[in-house]
Amino acid sequence: MADLGGQSQASFKSGGLSRIQEKNRSLILEAALGEFSMKGFSGATVERIAADAGMSKSNLLYYFSSKEAIYNATLAHILEVWLAPLKTLNPDGEPAQELAAYIRQKIEMSARFPEASRLFANEVMQGAPQILPILQTDLKRLVAEKSQVIEDWIAAGKMRSVDPVHLIFTIWATTQHYADFSVQIKALTGKDLSDADFQAETETAVTTLILNGVGLSLPTEGGSAA
Amino acid sequence: MADLGGQSQASFKSGGLSRIQEKNRSLILEAALGEFSMKGFSGATVERIAADAGMSKSNLLYYFSSKEAIYNATLAHILEVWLAPLKTLNPDGEPAQELAAYIRQKIEMSARFPEASRLFANEVMQGAPQILPILQTDLKRLVAEKSQVIEDWIAAGKMRSVDPVHLIFTIWATTQHYADFSVQIKALTGKDLSDADFQAETETAVTTLILNGVGLSLPTEGGSAA
DNA sequence: TTGCATCTTGACCATTTGGTCAAATCCCTC
DNA sequence: GAGGGATTTGACCAAATGGTCAAGATGCAA
Numbered sequence: 001m002a003d004l005g006g007q008s009q010a011s012f013k014s015g016g017l018s019r020i021q022e023k024n025r026s027l028i029l030e031a032a033l034g035e036f037s038m039k040g041f042s043g044a045t046v047e048r049i050a051a052d053a054g055m056s057k058s059n060l061l062y063y064f065s066s067k068e069a070i071y072n073a074t075l076a077h078i079l080e081v082w083l084a085p086l087k088t089l090n091p092d093g094e095p096a097q098e099l100a101a102y103i104r105q106k107i108e109m110s111a112r113f114p115e116a117s118r119l120f121a122n123e124v125m126q127g128a129p130q131i132l133p134i135l136q137t138d139l140k141r142l143v144a145e146k147s148q149v150i151e152d153w154i155a156a157g158k159m160r161s162v163d164p165v166h167l168i169f170t171i172w173a174t175t176q177h178y179a180d181f182s183v184q185i186k187a188l189t190g191k192d193l194s195d196a197d198f199q200a201e202t203e204t205a206v207t208t209l210i211l212n213g214v215g216l217s218l219p220t221e222g223g224s225a226a
Numbered sequence: 227m228a229d230l231g232g233q234s235q236a237s238f239k240s241g242g243l244s245r246i247q248e249k250n251r252s253l254i255l256e257a258a259l260g261e262f263s264m265k266g267f268s269g270a271t272v273e274r275i276a277a278d279a280g281m282s283k284s285n286l287l288y289y290f291s292s293k294e295a296i297y298n299a300t301l302a303h304i305l306e307v308w309l310a311p312l313k314t315l316n317p318d319g320e321p322a323q324e325l326a327a328y329i330r331q332k333i334e335m336s337a338r339f340p341e342a343s344r345l346f347a348n349e350v351m352q353g354a355p356q357i358l359p360i361l362q363t364d365l366k367r368l369v370a371e372k373s374q375v376i377e378d379w380i381a382a383g384k385m386r387s388v389d390p391v392h393l394i395f396t397i398w399a400t401t402q403h404y405a406d407f408s409v410q411i412k413a414l415t416g417k418d419l420s421d422a423d424f425q426a427e428t429e430t431a432v433t434t435l436i437l438n439g440v441g442l443s444l445p446t447e448g449g450s451a452a
Numbered sequence: 453t454t455g456c457a458t459c460t461t462g463a464c465c466a467t468t469t470g471g472t473c474a475a476a477t478c479c480c481t482c
Numbered sequence: 483g484a485g486g487g488a489t490t491t492g493a494c495c496a497a498a499t500g501g502t503c504a505a506g507a508t509g510c511a512a
Contacts, residue, residue: 020479020489038352042269046470057470059490067470118351124410125344126264135413143414160438165415166431170400173407177399184350187361188369189391205392212386213439246459246509272500283500285460293500 024063027053032074037115040122041071072130075123078116079131085109086142086168091149095159096216103171103207110179111193117179143168160215167214174206250289253279258300263341266348267297298356301349304342305357311335312368312394317375321385322442329397329433336405337419343405369394386441393440400432 017025031052035044046067050060064070085105089098110117123131143165150164178185182192191198211217243251257278261270272293276286290296311331315324336343349357369391376390404411408418417424437443 018488024489040266040268040348040352042266043352045468047468056491058472058492061471062489062491065471121347121351121406122266124407125347126266126269128409128413132409132413135410139410140414162435163427163431166428167435169403169411170432170435173399173403174396177395177403180347181350181399183354183358184361184365185395187354187358188366201389202392205389206396209388209393209396209439210435212441213435215438244458250459271498273498282461284462284502287501288459291501 021063024053024055024059027055028060028063028070029074029077032070033078033115033119036071036074037119037122041067041126046070074119075130078113078119079134081113082109082116082120083139083142086146089146089149091152095150095153095214096211096218099171099211099214099216100207100218103175103210104203106171106175107178107193107199107203107206110175111199114179114182114193117176121176121180162214167210170213171210174210178202247289250279250281250285253281254286254289254296255300255303258296259304259341259345262297262300263345263348267293267352272296300345301356304339304345305360307339308335308342308346309365309368312372315372315375317378321376321379321440322437322444325397325437325440325442326433326444329401329436330429332397332401333404333419333425333429333432336401337425340405340408340419343402347402347406388440393436396439397436400436404428 016022028049031049032044034052035049038044044067046060047057049070050057053060060070064073085102088105089102123129124135128135146168147164150159150162150167153159154161154164178193182194186192189198193199193202207218242248254275257275258270260278261275264270270293272286273283275296276283279286286296290299311328314331315328349355350361354361372394373390376385376388376393379385380387380390404419408420412418415424419425419428433444
């Protein structure tokens with residue numbers, strides 16, 4: 001995968017990081033995710049991230065050479081896991097099952113890692129200054145590949161003819177919306193994805209709408225009868 | 227509507243603003259929208275906004291008492307127009323027509339005012355520090371009202387049973403996604419909503435998917451035959 | 453034209469903030 | 483337990499930035 005920089009400052013033994021480095025880098029990345037996702041790149045301060053990570057600013061800068069380096073590391077850290085679900089779309093599976101599983105995974109991600117979603121959204125909205133190359137190469141390749149899968153399903157008469165790219169965008173948009181706009185959603189409904197019932201309800205609503213939208217439906221799970 | 231502050235500094239005659247005030251305020255708000263939507267509240271600088279508006283920082287601060295005041299004014303300025311389309315959902319119309327018209331308007335907004343969309347998204351993602359009260363009152367009321375309209379359509383057997391709130395969220399999510407993530411969309415497809423063809427294609431794809439999703443379809447426009 | 457309010461600006465200030473550095477402390481190996 | 487590298491920190495610095503202020507320029511009514 002096209003890289004973002006990664007390893008930056010502190011020396012390390014041939015194999016990997018020392019015990020202390022391992023722990024501190026992890027603490028920093030966690031704190032950084034919280035700050036960057038909440039305040040954006042400019043709004044977050046190194047001092048605050050350091051405090052959240054339980055160390056001095058100087059020490060943080062011993063592990064990451066600059067604010068931008070922390071930001072890039074954070075982004076790289078979440079990017080892989082964030083795009084992972086799409087990779088699981090299986091060409092040999094049934095469209096309804098596969099799409100439903102994908103949507104479920106994406107909603108699960110929004111529920112468990114809303115900060116990651118917001119960080120990603122923030123980065124892209126600012127013009128993707130750090131990850132544009134990745135979008136243009138790795139992500140583009142992945143989307144093209146999975147679009148072909150959907151095209152094949154359509155060609156095989158397994159689902160209604162839709163533009164695969166717009167379908168993917170729609171799934172991204174809807175699922176990530178529940179993380180990125182959770183404050184608005186909470187203001188309007190009184191709940192958000194941190195509520196298990198609301199998550200289930202959202203999953204049903206979104207899945208049903210999109211599957212119906214492409215002319216599919218999920219077998220009712222209750223009965224074993226066809 | 228719950229207010230955000232509005233009028234702040236410069237004196238004004240009984241009726242309204244002077245010619246010069248009118249012009250400068252407008253220039254400032256336009257410049258501010260550009261900066262805030264691109265860099266976020268913290269990332270934007272007063273100096274830069276002033277430069278974009280063609281005046282000195284001092285002069286800008288003559289019209290707006292603080293950076294936050296500019297931000298609030300910008301937000302207030304776009305909020306009304308941003309939420310307007312939902313208000314046009316007509317209880318007496320046909321669901322398919324009404325929803326399609328709403329989606330078309332939202333995509334049109336995303337195409338024409340992507341900065342407004344991003345500014346709004348930014349504000350909400352940061353926890354809606356300025357507009358939370360508005361979301362909790364005005365927007366909540368509006369959503370409740372239009373949800374009832376959809377409920378009524380469902381009760382009348384005019385469309386499939388879906389949760390109206392999730393339907394509204396889905397429409398917001400998909401349509402705004404094309405503005406907020408336009409950089410990503412351009413990286414993946416080579417186009418964005420600034421391309422008229424792509425806008426038309428998007429409108430068709432999204433409308434078709436959502437209408438089908440709720441068990442509706444639009445009469446084919448070409449022929450007069452049923 | 454004159455007088456006054458409006459408008460505009462450069463100089464300036466206090467604070468915040470990213471980043472440096474040398475000194476101190478900790479941890480591990482031999 | 484001594485030596486040396488790894489880790490940690492406070493003091494410090496320079497740049498950026500939001501905001502103030504007094505003085506000057508401009509527009510307008512009488």
